[in-house]
Amino acid sequence: KGKFSNGKIEGTFRQGNFSVPLTFVPNTENFVINRPQTPKPPFNYDTEDISFQNPKDKNTLAGTISQPKNFDKNQPVVILITGSGSQNRDEEIFEHKPFAVIADYFEKQGIATLRIDDRGIGGSSQGSGNDTTYNFSTDINSAVDYLMSKGYKNIGLLGHSEGGMIAPMVAAGNKNVKFTVLMAAPGTSIDQLLVQQNYLAGKSMGQSEAQLEANKKINSGIYGFIKNYSGNHYEKDLHEFLIKNFKDQMNEGAIGNMEQQISKSWFTYFVKFNPDEYLSKLKIPVLALNGSLDFQVPAKENLEAIKKSLTKAGNKNFRTEEIPGLNHLFQEAATGAFSEYSEIEQTISPKVLAEMADWISKFKK
Structure with a gap:
């Protein structure tokens, strides 16, 4: 998912719970994707x-x-x-x-x-x-x-x-x-895995130690909330939790995007x-x-x-x-x-x- 601006597409690639920034830029050269291991017929089976x-x-x-x-x-x-x-x-x-x-x-x-x-x-x-x-x-x-x-x-x-x-x-x-x-x-446990996964992904993209620790604190808090939640109004309580705990670190748009991803049934089951x-x-x-x-x-x-x-x-x-x-x-x-x-x-x-x-x-x- 991304936006076209200044001749390139900037956005985020998501696969399940994993997401990273991704940018596409024009390539004026003839570009051929080579996947030499992909099987090609005829097959002997x-x-x-x-x-x-x-x-x-x-x-x-x-x-x-x-x-x-x-x-x-x-x-x-x-x-x-x-x-x-x-x-x-x-x-x-x-x-x-x-x-x-x-x-x-x-x-x-x-x-x-x-x-x-x-x-x-x-x-x-x-x-x-x-x-x-x-x-x-x-x-x-x-x-x-x-x-x-x-x-x-x-x-x-x-x-x-x-x-x-x-x-x-x-x-x-x-x-x-x-x-x-x-x-x-x-x-x-998956909540533990996700905290480590996000930390390592950020590190690979060159984030500072301060950024890494700040994101780790946010992720640990969010996954902990999901894992331990036992109420009856999940989306409402999740929104209030995010606003109360992370409004200084995340703007309203970021909180909205976060809610959209982590309120899904697949994700809540996954984290637990x-x-x-x-x-x-x-x-x-x-x-x-x-x-x-x-x-x-x-x-x-x-x-x-x-x-x-x-x-x-x-x-x-x-x-x-x-x-x-x-x-x-x-x-x-x-x-x-x-x-x-x-x-x-x-x-x-x-x-x-x-x-x-x-x-x-x-x-x-």
Whole structure:
């Protein structure tokens, strides 16, 4: 969302809870976007576009099953779960198609995949408008049921970012899920994660320490209010809270924009979410990966929290790994800054593709 002024477009890019300033300027040179990893037909494996119903929320999901030719349905099939924001089945961002790349690589290693359009995107029907992460988890449960109905018996989940919250939610309550891969998944409470995420985003944009601390105080206060709120007039009470506590730091327009974003059902559920509630129940095999240059889901704190939760569950078959030099999208990056996502031609590190496929291949029969 932005405004055109002085020959350029200035605005804000938002993806779920994450937002950063973004400016577009004219480019007089011939500009070609190169995404060398994006799969191109003909493919040496089978693909089928499918759709299925979510009986709980009464919506329709559309997606693509890709699998090696003559696939044995006792072998692993992985449901790919997108991150925050509305995304298509390829988890497309800046013309990168991470899930298409992952699916293509997995198929060549004998692993099938199902990737799905988010609600209201591609072939999937609209949601209610008040959908939360919980509602999205019912979509994935329906995907598991769909695969079971088609005879697939060795079903795993792979979730990226918010998808890494959804995967444990589903796996903890669905005995048909046999293994889970978490890519840049939150392990700490989400209010804690958001404070750290905003701090690191500001730091990457060159904000002063005074600005960073001021914003940290504002964010901690707001997320604390949301997390602990138990009243009956949320929007009214939120407005009064913001005016009372932050009128000196934020003008009326900024407060209005803040209210619009954080009063949504998805956001309030998100802020109150604690991954430990589900991770601490997981006893199936888990692989959790993060990049060392990820400032949306910082590796050290979140991997440690995931490890702690899985240990609490008594899980004897999990591995966590921080991979040097990778950003939130698992691209090989210089700094991890958001601006690099579109500049980097690589969609996902080959090391990550190989590591995930090698780990999943352990569950072949």
